[in-house]
Amino acid sequence: MATDMRFIKEVSTSTSVTDISITDCFDTRFRNYYFSVLDCAMSVGDYMHIRIINSSGVDTGANYENASRRHAASGSFSNQAYTTDTYWRNISYISSASQKNAMGLWIYEPNDANSFTHMKLQNVFDISNLYGHKGAGYHKVSEQITGLNFLANSGTIDNMTIKVFGIF
Numbered sequence: 001m002a003t004d005m006r007f008i009k010e011v012s013t014s015t016s017v018t019d020i021s022i023t024d025c026f027d028t029r030f031r032n033y034y035f036s037v038l039d040c041a042m043s044v045g046d047y048m049h050i051r052i053i054n055s056s057g058v059d060t061g062a063n064y065e066n067a068s069r070r071h072a073a074s075g076s077f078s079n080q081a082y083t084t085d086t087y088w089r090n091i092s093y094i095s096s097a098s099q100k101n102a103m104g105l106w107i108y109e110p111n112d113a114n115s116f117t118h119m120k121l122q123n124v125f126d127i128s129n130l131y132g133h134k135g136a137g138y139h140k141v142s143e144q145i146t147g148l149n150f151l152a153n154s155g156t157i158d159n160m161t162i163k164v165f166g167i168f
Contacts, residue, residue: 004168016043016156022164023147026135030166034149035105037123037162040150042094045127045157049087050105052117052139053147055165059139064088068071073130080135087151088137089097093125101125106167110145116146140165 006029011022026033026073027101040048066088067081082089094101103123110117139145148161 004010004029004041005165006151006165007070008166010161010163012122012159012161013157014157014159016154019149020160020162021053021147021148021149021162022159022162025147025164026107026145027166028111030168031109031111033110034108034167035103035107035126035152035162036150036165037092037103037105037160037166039159039161040094040101040103040157041159042090042152042155043158045093045095046155047116047153048092048094048157049101049151049153050091050119051087051149053149054141054145054147058149059084059141061141062086064137065140066091066119066135068135088119091121091135092123093127093131093135095126106126107145107148113144114142116140116142123130 009025062084064085065083069079069159071077092103108118117139122134
């Protein structure tokens with residue numbers, strides 16, 4: 001059970017970019033990590049995705065699987081599942097620059113070259129209704145991971161701060 005967290009790194013942007021990478025954030029002191037994604041704003045309302053960075057760069061291969069559940073404030077819910085994809089899909093929905101979003105993301109065992117890297121996430125967003133969103137996924141390649149790449153589905157990421165914490 002996690003008993004302590006240590007701040008490792010912060011990356012932010014306040015200019016329009018299509019993706020943002022955070023590298024050199026995993027080290028051997030920790031097995032698991034927490035990413036606090038704050039003040040995320042995009043030029044258009046759309047989904048955010050995440051890709052793995054390995055020793056060769058950003059993995060754009062069909063090596064990702066994830067599933068999530070969205071609960072609307074109205075009481076309805078929907079499930080999403082993606083297999084053999086080129087990123088962890090629909091991690092969060094960002095409505096617009098005027099309505100910022102935040103997300104919690106856990107990454108498990110990125111330093112273990114002999115196992116898959118797993119993730120779980122949770123956030124809240126608004127698409128004409130307030131949604132609570134939780135999900136999980138894995139990268140189906142056994143390799144050491146060196147970072148994450150956050151990608152806008154369309155438009156640009158206009159603002160984003162990512163804080164990384166190692167979990168003891």
